[in-house]
Amino acid sequence: MSEIELLNWARGPGFQIASVIFVAGILIRLVEILMLGRKANLAEAKGSAMSSGLRTIITRTVPDASTYKRSVFTVTSGYVFHIGLFITIFLYAPHILLFKDVLGFGWPALPTSVIDATAVVTIISLVAVLVHRLKDPVKRFLSTFDDYLGWFVTILPLVTGYIAFHRIGMPAPSLIAIHILSVELLMIVFPFTKLMHAFTLFLARYYNGAISGYRGVQS
Amino acid sequence: MTNDLSRKDKTLGEALRSQGISRRSFLKFCAATASMMALPPSMIPTIANALEKARRPSVIWLSFQECTGCTESLTRAHTATIESLIFDSISLDYHHTLQAASGHAAEAAREAAMEENDGKYLLVVDGSIPLGNPGYSTIAGISNYDMLIDTAKGAAAIITVGTCAAFGGIPHARPNPTGAVSVSDIIKDKPIINVPGCPPIPVVITGVLTHFLTFGAIPELDHLGRPKTFYGQSIHDRCYRRPFYDKGLFAETFDDEGAKAGWCLYKLGCKGPTTYNACATTKWNGGVSFPIEAGHPCLGCSEPDFWDGGGFYKAISIPTENITKTTIYAAAAGVAAGVAIGATGRMKKASANKSHQKVTIDDLKK
Numbered sequence: 001m002s003e004i005e006l007l008n009w010a011r012g013p014g015f016q017i018a019s020v021i022f023v024a025g026i027l028i029r030l031v032e033i034l035m036l037g038r039k040a041n042l043a044e045a046k047g048s049a050m051s052s053g054l055r056t057i058i059t060r061t062v063p064d065a066s067t068y069k070r071s072v073f074t075v076t077s078g079y080v081f082h083i084g085l086f087i088t089i090f091l092y093a094p095h096i097l098l099f100k101d102v103l104g105f106g107w108p109a110l111p112t113s114v115i116d117a118t119a120v121v122t123i124i125s126l127v128a129v130l131v132h133r134l135k136d137p138v139k140r141f142l143s144t145f146d147d148y149l150g151w152f153v154t155i156l157p158l159v160t161g162y163i164a165f166h167r168i169g170m171p172a173p174s175l176i177a178i179h180i181l182s183v184e185l186l187m188i189v190f191p192f193t194k195l196m197h198a199f200t201l202f203l204a205r206y207y208n209g210a211i212s213g214y215r216g217v218q219s
Numbered sequence: 220m221t222n223d224l225s226r227k228d229k230t231l232g233e234a235l236r237s238q239g240i241s242r243r244s245f246l247k248f249c250a251a252t253a254s255m256m257a258l259p260p261s262m263i264p265t266i267a268n269a270l271e272k273a274r275r276p277s278v279i280w281l282s283f284q285e286c287t288g289c290t291e292s293l294t295r296a297h298t299a300t301i302e303s304l305i306f307d308s309i310s311l312d313y314h315h316t317l318q319a320a321s322g323h324a325a326e327a328a329r330e331a332a333m334e335e336n337d338g339k340y341l342l343v344v345d346g347s348i349p350l351g352n353p354g355y356s357t358i359a360g361i362s363n364y365d366m367l368i369d370t371a372k373g374a375a376a377i378i379t380v381g382t383c384a385a386f387g388g389i390p391h392a393r394p395n396p397t398g399a400v401s402v403s404d405i406i407k408d409k410p411i412i413n414v415p416g417c418p419p420i421p422v423v424i425t426g427v428l429t430h431f432l433t434f435g436a437i438p439e440l441d442h443l444g445r446p447k448t449f450y451g452q453s454i455h456d457r458c459y460r461r462p463f464y465d466k467g468l469f470a471e472t473f474d475d476e477g478a479k480a481g482w483c484l485y486k487l488g489c490k491g492p493t494t495y496n497a498c499a500t501t502k503w504n505g506g507v508s509f510p511i512e513a514g515h516p517c518l519g520c521s522e523p524d525f526w527d528g529g530g531f532y533k534a535i536s537i538p539t540e541n542i543t544k545t546t547i548y549a550a551a552a553g554v555a556a557g558v559a560i561g562a563t564g565r566m567k568k569a570s571a572n573k574s575h576q577k578v579t580i581d582d583l584k585k
Binding site: 008035111167173 | 453519
């Protein structure tokens with residue numbers, strides 16, 4: 001198989017398979033969670049569940065002062081790589097073309113040099129969180145295979161994308177094919193690991209806020 | 220003149236002089252060839268010397284499933300270039316598009332050349348070979364496959380001209396109705412130099428011939444059998460529009476302000492980033508321009524399967540299949556599966572509740 005054949009496969013059937021698993025997997029898990037339902041709460045409501053739930057979705061995005069003080073590194077690096085991932089995935093011109101093709105609409109891109117620098121910062125912060133995870137006895141104790149797999153499939157597209165952009169070491173079609181395949185691996189693993197939090201976190205935050213709101217306590 | 224030209228023992232230098240090419244322009248050609256092949260200036264006299272003394276090698280040119288575009292590229296230059304004269308000065312003993320003879324007379328010429336220059340002639344092939352049915356493409360009743368096998372036997376080396384011969388090209392494109400394959404899919408025991416392109420740049424074809432005449436060996440090739448001197452760098456890396464790519468400035472349509480300002484054509488489907496060829500440096504029509512300079516994205520014609528990349532105007536980052544449709548079906552299937560799994564869970568819970576028996580005092584006394 002020539003590298004162009006590999007690239008054509010990654011852009012064609014490979015991406016199709018990954019998209020099916022990604023979309024179907026996420027919806028299966030979300031619908032399953034929603035269908036669990038909750039028992040009716042017979043206690044009298046002491047406040048609005050919904051307003052508290054919606055508020056919590058936003059408030060939990062900002063760490064409270066004491067949490068931040070306790071884990072400055074975890075919070076800061078968490079923000080850095082999440083924002084970095086957002087910028088590199090959603091604001092790079094070639095990626096936006098892909099979203100436009102699938103969704104039917106696009107949005108403005110950032111200059112390529114900004115994406116390039118962001119990718120470096122994101123890769124560094126992801127390496128730092130892994131080192132921290134391995135060094136911190138509590139984090140290491142709590143870590144499972146799922147955590148390391150999630151980390152690996154997240155950093156892989158960043159590294160392969162960076163190499164493909166700078167065209168290092170191999171013919172360009174191979175580099176781009178490897179990058180696309182690494183994204184496809186991420187898409188396939190996504191719904192079945194903790195990476196699923198990208199879709200469940202708002203649901204969870206809303207629920208946490210809503211039960212507190214119902215009881216009339218601060219969430 | 221014609222008789223003089225066709226003299227087999229004539230050297231290349233003699234042939235060029237007899238056509239009025241001065242020593243100065245000959246050396247200029249040698250210098251240009253040296254720089255094009257990334258050789259040091261000290262090699263110019265060597266090239267000149269070798270070409271000067273080179274006997275016109277016998278060349279047999281086989282055209283299989285092709286469109287004659289490669290031959291056109293080489294011969295239909297606006298003016299008679301020195302490259303085309305070099306080409307005239309090889310002994311092109313068989314080329315059924317160009318030769319006057321046809322049918323059995325033409326085949327006799329091929330057989331005579333093969334016999335006379337056994338083990339020494341250069342075989343040039345353009346076009347792919349159909350394996351589906353030998354009748355898809357025949358010459359004088361001989362199938363392409365048989366003619367290739369027969370002619371390749373006594374060849375010193377094979378040069379595949381054009382993407383069809385090098386990689387299967389357009390006939391090989393999905394669904395490949397003729398079962399077209401490249402020369403290297405069939406011939407395994409001869410040195411093969413792939414000179415792909417649709418068509419290849421004329422100067423690249425003559426450059427490869429010059430290299431063979433100068434050094435008596437095939438040039439350094441990349442992993443796809445292409446001479447590294449011409450196919451060593453991608454169009455993207457040598458593109459004069461590259462700074463716009465780096466800045467993120469793209470033409471969105473063929474007639475917007477970006478297109479007029481000469482911005483990068485990536486979004487219009489340019490395959491420059493994945494294509495290795497000399498277009499951006501050697502250029503076409505005597506160095507006048509190349510497709511990107513004319514405002515059209517690169518099609519990637521010197522790469523295998525360039526016809527199956529999902530469309531010439533689809534950017535490399537866009538999937539080749541219809542992912543919107545795929546994801547809609549996947550979403551519907553996902554929701555259905557989620558509901559089914561959820562419902563099964565609920566049923567289990569309900570039946571567990573139903574069969575649940577409360578523990579009574581009597582049970583505990585047992």
